[in-house]
Amino acid sequence: MAENIIEVKNLTKKFKDFAAVNNISFDVSKGEIFGFLGPNGAGKSTTIRMLTTLLMPTSGSALVAGVDIVKKQTEVRKHIGLVAEKIILYNHLTAMENLEFFGKLNHMPKELIHQRSNKWLPRLGMKSWVDTTVGAFSTGMKQRVNIVRALLTEPDILFLDEPTLGLDPQTTFMIRTFMQELNSQNVTIVLTTHDMIEADALCNRVAIIDHGKIAALDNIENLKRKVTNKTNPTMEDVFLSVTGTEVRDAPGSAKLETGHHGPFGRGSDQERVR
Amino acid sequence: MLQMPLDLFYIAKKDLLEFIRDRTRLVTFIIMPIFMLVMVGFIFPSQSSIKNINIGVANQDGAIGTKLVTVIDQLEITAGTKAFKVKYYSNIPQMKNAIRSQQINGGIFIPSDLNKDLTSDQQANVTIVQDQSNPQVAALATETLQTVIENFGQSISAPKIGVLLEKTTGKSSNNAIQAILNPIESTLTGLFAGKTNYFEFVAPGIMAMVVLTAVLTGLGASVSRERETGTLDGILIAPVSRISIILGKAMAQSVRGLIQGIIVLLLAVVFFGVTIHGNVLLLLLILLLGIFSFVGLGILISASAAEQETATQLLFMFQFPMMFLSGVFFPIQQMPVAMQDISKVIPLTYAIEAMRKVMILGGGLAAVRTDILILLAFGAVMLAIAVPVFKKMITN
Numbered sequence: 259m260a261e262n263i264i265e266v267k268n269l270t271k272k273f274k275d276f277a278a279v280n281n282i283s284f285d286v287s288k289g290e291i292f293g294f295l296g297p298n299g300a301g302k303s304t305t306i307r308m309l310t311t312l313l314m315p316t317s318g319s320a321l322v323a324g325v326d327i328v329k330k331q332t333e334v335r336k337h338i339g340l341v342a343e344k345i346i347l348y349n350h351l352t353a354m355e356n357l358e359f360f361g362k363l364n365h366m367p368k369e370l371i372h373q374r375s376n377k378w379l380p381r382l383g384m385k386s387w388v389d390t391t392v393g394a395f396s397t398g399m400k401q402r403v404n405i406v407r408a409l410l411t412e413p414d415i416l417f418l419d420e421p422t423l424g425l426d427p428q429t430t431f432m433i434r435t436f437m438q439e440l441n442s443q444n445v446t447i448v449l450t451t452h453d454m455i456e457a458d459a460l461c462n463r464v465a466i467i468d469h470g471k472i473a474a475l476d477n478i479e480n481l482k483r484k485v486t487n488k489t490n491p492t493m494e495d496v497f498l499s500v501t502g503t504e505v506r507d508a509p510g511s512a513k514l515e516t517g518h519h520g521p522f523g524r525g526s527d528q529e530r531v532r
Numbered sequence: 533m534l535q536m537p538l539d540l541f542y543i544a545k546k547d548l549l550e551f552i553r554d555r556t557r558l559v560t561f562i563i564m565p566i567f568m569l570v571m572v573g574f575i576f577p578s579q580s581s582i583k584n585i586n587i588g589v590a591n592q593d594g595a596i597g598t599k600l601v602t603v604i605d606q607l608e609i610t611a612g613t614k615a616f617k618v619k620y621y622s623n624i625p626q627m628k629n630a631i632r633s634q635q636i637n638g639g640i641f642i643p644s645d646l647n648k649d650l651t652s653d654q655q656a657n658v659t660i661v662q663d664q665s666n667p668q669v670a671a672l673a674t675e676t677l678q679t680v681i682e683n684f685g686q687s688i689s690a691p692k693i694g695v696l697l698e699k700t701t702g703k704s705s706n707n708a709i710q711a712i713l714n715p716i717e718s719t720l721t722g723l724f725a726g727k728t729n730y731f732e733f734v735a736p737g738i739m740a741m742v743v744l745t746a747v748l749t750g751l752g753a754s755v756s757r758e759r760e761t762g763t764l765d766g767i768l769i770a771p772v773s774r775i776s777i778i779l780g781k782a783m784a785q786s787v788r789g790l791i792q793g794i795i796v797l798l799l800a801v802v803f804f805g806v807t808i809h810g811n812v813l814l815l816l817l818i819l820l821l822g823i824f825s826f827v828g829l830g831i832l833i834s835a836s837a838a839e840q841e842t843a844t845q846l847l848f849m850f851q852f853p854m855m856f857l858s859g860v861f862f863p864i865q866q867m868p869v870a871m872q873d874i875s876k877v878i879p880l881t882y883a884i885e886a887m888r889k890v891m892i893l894g895g896g897l898a899a900v901r902t903d904i905l906i907l908l909a910f911g912a913v914m915l916a917i918a919v920p921v922f923k924k925m926i927t928n
Contacts, residue, residue, distance in 0.1 A: 312768055335771045344762025348546070350553035362542045363770035365535065391553070407766070 260287035263415055263446045264309065269318035271304050278304040280470035281318065286415075286448060291441050293461030294450040295497060297506045301470040302450045303343065306417050309448070310340050323414050336364075339408035339416045343423070345400045346407060349393035353384065353403045356392060357410060364411045371410060378406040382436065398429035405433065415446045422456060434460060454493035464493075466500045474500045539772045543780025547754060548787060561788070565742045565796040572738055573731050573804045583609060585673050587616040588627040588639030588661070596650065597642040600658070600684050604640065607680060615676055627661050637663045638673045640681075650688060686713050723809075723893055735806045736887035737860030739796040743789040743819060744826045744880055745851050750785045751830030752843035764926075774923040778834075782827040786820065793819045809894030815887060818900060821907040822883030828914020835918070835925040854880050879910040 264286035271279040279301040286292040296302045307313040309322055311331040320327045323337035340346070347356045354375065361371030379385045382402040392400060401421065408416060418437070422430040437460060441447055451457055457464055458478060466474040466481075474481060478493065485491035485499050551557055587604065591597035607615045619636055621627045627639035639661040649656035660677050662670045690709050697704035697712075710717075755778075758764035767777055793816065800806040808815065833846050855861075857871060858880035864872055875881045886903035889895035897904075 310769055312765055332771045332773075335769055338769070340765065340769050342762055342765050344765070346763050346766035348550055348763060350550045351546070355549065359542060359546045360766055360770065363539060363767060363772050365771065 260289060262286065263288040263324075264292075264320065264322050264448070266305075266309070266320045267318055269305065269308060269320055270316045271301075271308060271313065272316040277470050279308070279315075279467075282467070282470070282472050283318075284465055284472060284475055286446060287463075288414075288446055289441070289444050290462040291437065291447040291449060291460050293457045293464035294448060294467065295452075295454075295457055295464055296450075296467035296473075297501055299506060300467045300501075302467055303419055305467070306340075306342075306419055306448070306450060310338055310417055311335055336411070337414045339411060339413035341401075341405055341408045341416070341418045341421050343419045345397075345404045347392045347400055347404055350391060352389050352391050353379070353395075354388040356403065357407055360407050361410050366410065374410050374412070375406060378409055379403070382406060382432065398425050401425060401429065401433065405436070409440075413445070415448065416440065418447060418449045420451055421449070422451070422453060430456075454497055458493040466497060468501045536773055536776045539776040540780040540783060543767070543772075543777060544783040544787070547781055547784035551784070551788065561746070561792060562795065564746070565738075565792055566799060568738050568742050569735075569796065569799050569804065572734050583613055583615065584617045585615065585638070585669065586619060586636040587673065587677075588619050588621045588630050588636040589642070590621045590623050590627055590639065591642045592623075592644040593642050593646040596647040600640075600642060600681070603684055604677070604680055607676070616673075624659065624661060631661065631663045631665075634665075637666060637669050638677070640677060656685075689713060731800075731804055732806050732892055733863075733888070734861060735796075735800045735804070736891045737858070737884045739793055739800070740819065740822055740880060740883045740887055741855060741858075741860050742796055743793045744822055744883070745847070745854075746792055747785045747789045747823050747826055748830045748833065748850070749844070749847055750788060751781060751827065752834040752847060754781050754785065755834035756843045768926065774926060775919055778831050778919060778922050782831065785830070786823045786827070789823045790816065790820060806891070808891050810890035810896065814897060814900070815890045818883060818886045818890065818904065818907075821904055821911070822879065822887075824911035825879035825883065825907045825914065826911075828911060828916075828918040831915070831918035831922050835922040854878055857881070859884055879907055882906045882910075 262285040264284075266285070267283050268281050269279060269283070270277060270281050282301075282305065294302050294305065304313065308315050309320055309327060311327055311334050315328065322334045325333045325337065327334050346360075347353075348359070351359065354372075357375045358368065358371055361374075362368075366374075375388070376385075379388060382405065384399065384402050384406070387395070387399065387403075392403065395403070405421070421437075422433055425433070434456060437447055437449070447460075449457070449460065461478060463475070463477045464481060465472050474484075474496075476484075481496045481500075482491045482493075485495050487499075488495050491499075551561075589601050589604070591601055601618060604616055605614075605618045609615045619630070621630060621639065624639075624641050627636065627641070630636045631639065641659040641661065643657065643659075646656050646658065648654075658681060660674055660681075662674060664670065690713065693709045693712050694704045697708055755764070758767070768774075797808070797812070797815070801808065829850070833843055833850075836846070853874075857867070857875040858864075858878045859875065860880075864875050864881065867875065882903040886895075886900040886907075889899045889903075893899070
């Protein structure tokens with residue numbers, strides 16, 4: 259059995275009285291693509307934010323790359339890369355200036371930043387855009403540079419929070435293929451997505467989180483097998499059978515969302531916290 | 533340990549680079565101090581406000597009244613610039629109506645018996661009519677008119693005194709006449725030659741206020757903008773201490789503030805004739821310490837405001853009382869005691885006080901030592917409070 263690279267035990271995050279993540283436990287094996295699915299406001303992003311040290315858990319514990327996320331945050335950060343829901347790039351800086359900035363913050367020498375950028379940028383078709391300011395890029399171009407940024411440190415674990423949201427089919431295809439390529443190089447990937455085809459195509463195992471709790475966790479085949487009312491169930495069938503068809507009002511995100519995009523965020527489950 | 537200042541520097545450099553590339557922010561950054569200086573320099577009354585003020589005259593006397601009116605009409609503030617523009621009316625009610633319709637900013641009524649009183653050894657009387665809707669101009673105009681009338685009166689009494697002196701002592705001289713008319717003459721002297729004007733008083737305050745509020749706004753907005761766009765996550769996920777993040781941002785704002793301060797200073801000197809009597813470097817050091825004293829407050833605001841909009845609202849809450857209580861526009865000594873006490877807990881007060889000492893009075897380090905120490909203490913205490921709050925808020 260493969261060694262666990264993430265071990266989550268009874269992890270809970272409460273915002274006042276509301277438990278966004280409620281006592282969840284799961285493991286992620288080294289080298290797998292682990293899907294983290296769930297309706298809006300279910301607790302996916304909150305979990306990702308805790309595992310990436312951006313949010314302190316209320317209780318419970320988690321080891322990421324064998325390191326405690328509460329006690330040794332700086333150490334955890336050395337092992338992870340994050341492609342968050344929002345693109346982490348500065349619009350007024352060029353692609354290379356962005357990469358240099360984040361590389362330096364990760365204490366990388368300039369030569370190494372350039373070496374790694376030159377390795378990934380051409381692969382994602384962004385080589386000729388290094389000296390263009392990011393503000394001039396399309397969303398797809400930004401996301402490609404954003405992924406290179408997350409890979410600069412060559413992390414053991416890459417967290418991807420809805421990486422293909424709002425992208426055209428070509429860019430989506432490129433990014434999915436790239437994820438598989440990275441995974442074949444032994445990078446563990448934790449992926450949250452609302453795209454069931456994406457989850458089906460990429461993930462070895464999937465956890466479905468609902469109301470802050472893990473409602474199902476298994477490999478794709480086993481999850482599909484549990485859907486009894488369809489002959490050839492898709493991941494969407496799996497998802498709906500686990501979480502139901504009722505539209506969520508996502509009360510949690512109403513409390514958590516601090517932006518002014520309406521009470522439930524922008525239609526996606528970004529648990530924005532201060 | 534060496535890594536922290538490096539991280540701090542990378543963040544400051546990135547913030548400044550972003551700022552330089554953002555044309556809108558860059559333009560506002562330069563326009564704002566120009567706007568403030570022009571507003572204050574030209575709008576607030578100063579010596580140069582006594583220029584072509586419309587004055588009504590109702591002269592009911594003949595020749596002697598005309599003489600007084602001619603003096604008023606010919607009075608020049610500087611060579612070629614007349615103080616008053618005389619308009620003629622026949623009585624006080626007419627002048628009051630003219631003031632009401634803002635045709636004149638004051639008036640002078642010369643009664644029909646002026647000459648009679650003057651020639652029959654009676655004290656004569658002229659009436660100055662004030663425009664109460666504009667106290668500042670009214671005060672300046674009245675003061676000038678009173679001086680004119682006083683001098684005019686003395687010019688009438690001087691020959692009479694001369695005659696009396698001749699009769700009683702057998703000799704008369706100008707000096708003897710002046711000694712009776714004006715037994716004590718006051719001489720004005722300051723630390724420097726020349727007059728100070730309101731603008732010189734207000735310039736250090738404007739400089740400190742523009743810079744410090746820009747730093748406060750900048751720091752709050754810088755953190756909340758990164759939060760909103762999501763880039764803050766990229767910094768937070770790097771193995772960088774929270775202190776270097778916020779101090780790096782504060783450093784970028786300080787550099788911006790200093791540059792803005794230099795712009796204000798250059799504008800004040802070149803376009804508004806402000807003279808810096810003290811050391812410019814000391815002035816900039818005080819400005820930097822002023823910024824330091826504000827950084828903590830900026831951090832607290834940025835930590836508590838999740839959005840730029842909230843940050844701006846919070847800032848307004850601080851900015852207005854600060855602007856009026858720290859002595860930017862009026863000397864603190866003119867305020868009620870309770871307000872003076874409040875002004876003492878605002879660091880801006882000390883920054884402005886120290887800057888005035890250096891700019892206007894030519895004070896050195898010794899003159900501003902206490903202010904510097906207070907600013908340092910403010911900064912240190914606020915930072916000690918703000919940094920842990922920021923650390924806590926950022927990871928919730």
